[in-house]
Amino acid sequence: MLITKKILLFALLVFFTLNYCTAQTSRCQNVEGNGNMLTDAALKAILYKPPGERQGKILIPPGNSWVDNPHPLERDNRVLIIDDRPQQSAAAWIVHTVPGFPKPKATYTFPQSEYENGHLLICLTIDESQIESIVVALFVASPFIYYNDLPDTEVKIRPALKKLLNGETAIKPPFSTKQSIGTGAPASVPVQIFGKSGRSKYEIYKKIISKQLKKTIKVWSRRDKKLKANCKIPGRHILIVSSPISVDRQASNLEKDVTNWLIPDNGDIFCAVDKxxxxxxxxxxxxxxxxxxxxxxxxxNDIAAKVDSCT
Structure with missing residues (x-):
């Protein structure tokens, strides 16, 4: 049976697939490619490719350990967002750091120059009813849409998506938002999405994420010489993860790693940031x-075991 998918690509946090969501399914896959069954392991997957590695490490909760990605990243994959078959309501949302991915209706080849950099890829299997909440968070960030072939029937039932596709932007407050979704059942995992526009003038790590989590956070990210570790606010310090790091014995460093992520000093939350x-x-x-x-x-938290000094 031919399974058709409808595509929407953003230049900001992008809907895309790599290894986990293939042209035959709109669910995240495990390393064997098994993700059609409603199992917890099929609902979320993270791939971290340290600099110089061609395959990287995969984490598929509730598993406790990273496992080797058995496939290089140069495989041909497609971009999916909505399974438009009747009675189907599965979608895959994937956030990535890979430049130039994907190329609509064309074979994608992972850039050879990007193997030397560290990249992060996250796949979440969601219900299509969650798409509007995701779009609301993206709307305030005014993403550039470089391709979509969503049918009018899908767009009309999603007001925020319709505004986005019509080229509207957030010109009135609020200029920041928090949206809550969850991965597909069973054992749904809570996910929060924070979005802000440039008009907000907010620094997203301190002013939005740390404030919303009400916790000290440990940040792994390239940085300028202006923003540093900050320990002035009790209980809401901004700590900087020391470079280099080890991702299950694969080394990474800030000079080559383009990922931006953080965790609270204690808790059970992981955040990926696009800036x-x-x-x-x-x-x-x-x-x-x-x-x-x-x-x-x-x-x-294992990766972020060491942090720079903070005053």
């Missing part, structure tokens, strides 16, 4: 996705 920890992002749109899952937190 680095730099003063410039106060005037730029930004989006962060925070996943509440103990095993994901634990693995990144």
């Amino acid at each position: 680095p920890y730099a003063m410039s992002q106060k005037a730029e749109p930004a989006v962060a996705i925070c996943i509440k899952q103990a095993n994901i937190f634990a693995r990144f």
Whole structure:
């Protein structure tokens, strides 16, 4: 049976697939490609490719450990968002740091130059009813849409998506938002999405994420010389993860790693951010996705074991 998918691509936090969501399914896959069954392991997957590695490590909760990705990243994959078959309501939302991915209706080849950099890929299997909440968070960040072939029947039932596709932007407050979704059942995992426009003038790490989580956070990100570790607010310190780090014995460093992520000093949350920890992002749109899952937190807490001194 031919399974058709409808596509929507953003230049900001992008809907895309790599290894986990293939042209035959709109669910995240495990390393064997099994993700059609409603199992917890099929609902979320994280791939971290340290610099110089061609395959990287995969974490599929509730598993406790990273596992080797058995496939290089140069495989041909497609972008999906909605399964438009009757009676189907599955969608895959994937956040990534890979430039130039994907190319609509064309074979994608992972850039050879990007193997030397560190990249992060996150796949979440969601119900299509969650798409509007995701779009609301992205709307304030005014993402550039470079391709979509969503049918009018799908767009008409989603007001925020319709505004986005019509080229509307957030010109009135609020210029920041928090949206809550969850991965597909069973054992749904809570996910929060934070979005802000450049008009907000907010620094997303301190002013939005740390404030919303009400916790000290440990940040892994390239940074400028202006934003530093900050321990002035009790209980809401901004700590900087020391470079280099080890992702299950694969080394990474800030010079080559383009990922931006954070975890609280204690807890069960992991966040990926689309902008680095730099003063410039106060005037730029930004989006962060925070996943509440103990095993994901634990693995990144291992990576973030050492932090720079803070005053």
